[in-house]
Amino acid sequence: MSVCEGSIRGMLAVNLRRARIQRELSISELSRRSKIGKATLSQLESGAGNPTIETVFSLSRVLEVPISDLLDTRPAGGLTVVRAEEAEVLSGAGVDLRPLQRVDSGDAVFEVFDQRVRSGRRQNSLGHVGTEHTIVQAGRLGVRVEGSEVELAPGDYVGFDASLPHSYTALDGEVRSVLLLQYRADQRLHLSETVPAAPCAIES
CATH class of the missing domain: 1.10.260.40 (lambda repressor-like DNA-binding domains)
Known part of the structure; x- marks a missing residue:
């Protein structure tokens, strides 16, 4: 396959x-x-x-x-349902991300992720494109952004320039949250441009 x-x-x-x-x-x-x-x-x-x-x-x-x-682009419009058990997981040192939806809105692009920070773990990032928004659903989340540190409880929100070095830490058991990444439309990759594809690996 x-x-x-x-x-x-x-x-x-x-x-x-x-x-x-x-x-x-x-x-x-x-x-x-x-x-x-x-x-x-x-x-x-x-x-x-x-x-x-x-x-x-x-x-x-x-x-x-x-x-x-x-990663992936899902067409917007109509009713979109992504089942948790069917969403692929992208894992790191301390976080599991499930890409749920991408929303193109004129001059901005939004990506929605189910984000789970594993108990007692920290996820570091050197920074990346966009603005990062996180809403905690369960657990206590420590957020550090270029020297500033805050602690979030369920229902709390944090937003920051994602190009700055930042980290998430689960302070008391697993943390469940919604991660929203926001980009300018001009930061999009022009997917319509044709580039020769490399051969795909084949799994038996």
């Missing part, structure tokens, strides 16, 4: 290559800027890699595109 059909891994393989070529970057240069090994990038572009939150957010930062331009 080809992994380039609908999965996060498959969508990343196609979109990463497209974004890299549009930015006129070699794999070596992208590796240098993102601090991701050339072998890892080659695997990701072939659909054979295993992307993590850290990898995807680093690529988003360097390529200056929304996360959903690298």
Whole structure:
């Protein structure tokens, strides 16, 4: 079975290559800027890699595109239902993200994620494109943004410039939250431009 059909891994393989070529970057240069090994990038572009939150957010930062331009895009309109058990999970050192929806609204793009911070864990980010909004649903969440620290309880909200270094920490058991990433429309990857696709990895 080809992994380039609908999965996060498959969508990343196609979109990463497209974004890299549009930015006129070699794999070596992208590796240098993102601090991701050339072998890892080659695997990701072939659909054979295993992307993590850290990898995807680093690529988003360097390529200056929304996360959903690298992962998946779901058409808006009508009734959209995404079942929790069916959403693919993108995991990092301390966080599990489930991409739920992308909303294009004129001059802005929004991405909605179910975000779960694992008990006692911290998720660090060097920063990436966009503005970050988080609403805590359950648990206590520690948020640090370039030296400023706040603690959030259920129902609390925080928003900040996502290009700044930041981190999330689960302070008391697992934290469940809604993560909303907001981008300017001009930060979108031009998906209509045709770029030769790399061969997809085949799973037996």
